[in-house]
Amino acid sequence: MQWNGNGGETIFFQNEMPYDPPNQAAWMNGSSRGYAAYEVAPGVTSHQAYGMGSYCYFNVNPAVVADRAFEAPTGSGIHFHDLLTVSLGGVGVIEHVINTTGGATPSNTTPVDVTSYP
DSSP states (O other), X not given: OEEOSTTEEEEEEEEEXXXXXXXXXXXXXXXXXXXXXXXXXXXXXXXXXXXXXXXXXXXXOTTOEEEEEEEOOOSTTEEEEEEEEEEGGGOSEEEEEETTBSOOOXXXXXXXXXXXXX
C-alpha cells in the first residue's frame, strides 16, 4: 500500500506479504530486498498510523528477506504507533519493522514490536 498525500491517518492495517517470491532476485525494489507492505511516499510531511501489522510466509523460498514492513520519511509530522511484524512459522524474514528500526523477525512466530516511531 502506498500513501502519497499529506494529512493522512490510518487506524488498523493488517497485511500478509506475498507468499510466493521465487527468490530474492525476483523480489527486489531497486537495491532494497522486497517491498514494504505500507509505504508513505518520500515527499509526505504529515501522516499518522496506529495499530499496524505485517506478516511474512515465504513458503516458496524461505530464504527470501524483506528489508522492512513499513517505510516512511522522517519528520516532525510523521508518527507511527503500535507496529508489529511476524514471520509465520519462521518461513522468511522481515529484517526491520519500520525503516531501519525494530529487529528481525525470529523463527518462532514471536512478534517484533515497535511501540512508537520515530
